[in-house]
Amino acid sequence: MSKIFSTEGIIYYGMERIYQILLLNVVFVISCLPLVTIGAAVASAYGTAYKMITHSEGVLYKEYLHQFKVNFVSATKMWLLIVALLVTGVWTFPYLQGYMIGNKLAYYLVMVMMAFLILMGLYLFALIARFQNTVSGTIVNAMILSLKHLPFSIIVFFVTLFGVFIVPVYLPKLLFIWLFMGFGTVIYINANIFMKIFTQYVITEEGS
Structure with missing residues (x-):
């Protein structure tokens, strides 16, 4: 009992x-x-969470700052690319909507494409935090892994959806807890899932 x-x-x-x-x-x-640093923040949070999982985080905020410095350039490039694609998507959506109305095939194709992009997007910053690669290489790996490990990808999607959107919007009684632990909890849970996936592809431990 005393050990507990x-x-x-x-x-x-x-x-x-x-x-x-x-x-x-x-x-x-x-x-x-600062908003422009969101990509670097997500990658750094994942990098720190990986260290937490392996009990090698040391002083947490120092590890986070180290991860932020290491991942800043790659993650910021990826974040700016995502923002550019989102802006383009919002601008072109009214035109796509015209083709989708009354055309079930076009509607389902767009929905499938959006679902694929969302699942792929969940991997991007998690990959940046774990592997050194080019932006294009990270995107390709995210595409492959999100489909190859589809059950895990779906779990990550629902963990993110529940933790980032459903709790603050539909469960206001948990808002206080969410403000202090929401994002951290989502990232930590997802990091455990990503670690199970990425471990299969790690030959030698990264020194980041």
Whole structure:
């Protein structure tokens, strides 16, 4: 019984993990505030979460800053590309909508394409945080992995949907907890899933 409450016990470990997720959430939100740094913030949060999973995070906020520095260029390029594609999509949607009305084939094709892009997008910054690659290489790998590991991709999608959108919008009683732990919890859960996927493709441990 005494071991349960010791520094090596499950209660101490659980409380420490909750504190780390809370801290990860805070530094993540702060680093997202300039908006242009959102991509780097997501990649850095994943990089830090990977270290948490392997118990090699050290001082968490220092690890986060290290990850931010390492991933900033690649993640920012990817984020700006995503923003450009989103702007283009919003601009062209009224034209696509004209073709989709009354055309079930076009409608389903667009829906399938959007679903694929969303699943692929969930992998982008997680990959940047784990592997060194070009922007185009990361996109190709995200396409392949999101389809190859489709069950995991769907789980990541619903974890993200629930944690980022459903809780704050439809579960206001949990809003206070969400503000302090929402993003950190989603990233930590997803990082565990991505680690199971990426471990299969790691020959030698990355030194990032």
